[in-house]
Amino acid sequence: MSEMITADLVDLDLSAQTKEAAARALAERMVAKGRVTDLDGFLADVAAREAQMPTGLDGGIGIPHCRSEHVTEPTLAFGRSAAGIDFGAPDGPADLIFLIAAPAGADDAHLTILSSLARQLMNAEFTSALRAVDDAAAAAALIRGDETPAAGTSENSVAEPIAAASAGTATEGTAPVPGATVDDGSAPAPGAAATDGAPSDNDARPFRVVAVTSCPTGIAHTYMAAESLENAGREAGIDIVVETQGSAGFTRLDPAVIAAADGVIFAHDVPVRDKDRFAGKPTVDVGVKAGINRPAALLTEVRGKAERGEVTSGSAAATPVERGGESGEGYGTKLRKWLMSGVSYMVPFVAAGGLLIALGFAIGGYKINKAPSVMDHFLWTQADSWGALFFQIGVVSFGFLVPVLAGYIAYGMADRPGLVPGFVGGAISLTINAGFLGGLAAGLIAGGVVIGIQKVKIPRPCAASCRWW
Template structure:
């Protein structure tokens, strides 16, 4: 049997490749030929050709973002959350193999299939949101770094019209950040309704920005535009000769009008009030409240290491950048770096408590942690979840709380240690580093205390 697959995660960094590796390994074990296209941060790699697709018996899509399926028309397609492919690639391959041989299902199989379908349906909203976030991220990263470079010339240097600092601020803050919410809303809608949803989503997002509803309004506008467009697509039936008007005229026009009117007259003002209240609370937080928020964000970042809870904390922090609130973003990135760094340190401090494979993985975890790829902790957590997950959660909570307590701010939502060298991107950098080191040491010590020895000390030292 021959299969093709596509893996994709919101950032296109770690989960994308981990899922691909898991599927390839499982396929080898089961004697299945597979080619996996990874939708990474630099675009599609190992891209599937028309010949690959034509010769495939089954298509697997393991994604947390929207993957267009037009090119797979006529092929059996198995869609699974990307976490399923990472955790149990063999089960995914086995499910795909069954698509080739449809048979009468007994009652137990029908119940199981229904459960799986419901589970996959529940990932829909998350998948649409993450699609929007993945398209928004490059605007936020580029805009945030350009704003920081502007501040490097002086806190008020951008006030001088025509200066380089002013130009950088105009590009980063006035343009890149201005596009952040419309792009978020547009691609949430695109994920739901495909291309006809893009225009109403972006226009709804632009209205959210102009009405002061911020990223919360953008999320509402994106889902509203997507589901309205999808509904219109199902109820409007035109003659075949006029079908070409649907995606370029009928659907965008009607959906844009509906979303725009709802945003202006119904949704925009209440969401703007909620956004203003959230902004006021965050900017006026006492130190105690800041510490609690940092602690919660830290726990979320370590709980599922790149999963839905982690991405919820990350999305919250990224969304606040457009409102010039930078402290949560600093706490989130620091807390996300801590788990892989802690596990890397633990493999150095207590080699006898890790297998040889884990010690080797610990060397890579240094790089992943420094790059803000929390997923570097997943192999360790999968092998010993009851000890590893609580340990890294405590360390990340410490890091997040300290980052907020020290008033650290981060203007670029990614990059790890590589943005430390850009002037102005992080405020109070020395204490930010202290926060990361403190959480890393706490988690590493907990791991050393909690994990049992798996091999003699002499053998571990070799």
């Protein structure tokens, strides 16, 4: 395996003024090394990932990244900007930019290395060393783990996890967490909660938290959030075990660890898999960047909920969009998916109706739209009658477009309970001449209302009569 980053992939004087220009400058180095085959296609994939969620992080870090079919092997390019480049971080521009490129079918070994690097971006010594280094080869070696920061190197230094990952050794970044089982159908291994950050008083039981982190790509933010939460847990004396639902594998927490936890944190931008495992516990549910930027506040919040006795109920079955979300799409794309759910079911009506209308014109001529209803006049032996029949059936088919669109938008949001209000809303939009846009709005409103109603706890005596809901 060739080195993931070399001196040729490092630019310590990155002059780009925008994130697009920075990505292009670093991507051009990948093209020159033969790691990227189509510059524009790859940059389009980077831009699509950036559109889902800004990749700027507190501390002056930008991590544009993506999976792309235009990448030949997992590659990392590093640029350092004196002026700083805006990647959307709350605290301002980034001066350390890491462009991470993963092939569409990258294997776990490569992704393990990338995830280890993502964790090390939470290490202040690592980022300080990168700001001080003055040689491209030395910077590449530092990132690879060939060299460690000159001073103050700790057990969390860069060299250990990345070098271990390169050798195929399980690392802190991607190894199964204590008390966890790999999602391969095997039985959970017996284990207890993690002891990171346990208080010195062994007689006192520490507060225990389990967390799940995930992001659309599953390469960077997933593991950075995990590292940030673990570091904050150690500082606060809280036992925390994190399940990273990333690209390098889905490691399932041991049910015993979940049962022993006092609280749960979800830091995610794609649906949490098997979320019902965590029902009945105090839960904080936020985006993945909150897990990176304010882990201490999340731990304080979940502790407060536990003290107040606030718990979550069992979650409903996944909606069609959520079931599809396990492929990696983020919440930023959910609106598009809801709309496309409606459009996908509407298309057959468009195709069938359009074909029938075209046949009607072909058989009956361009004035067939003026023909009387076939219910009043139809002759089996007359071509115009058949043309009118096809045309009028096509028009009826077109009449279903808006109700079907609205109904299946609501279905994508709330599953089957959304169908009836969605269809009714679409029919109303036709009645009031709101048209296609009215159908879009009706579907979104219907789905949102049903989701809201589903969150209401139904009294047990009414549960049987509301089972359809």
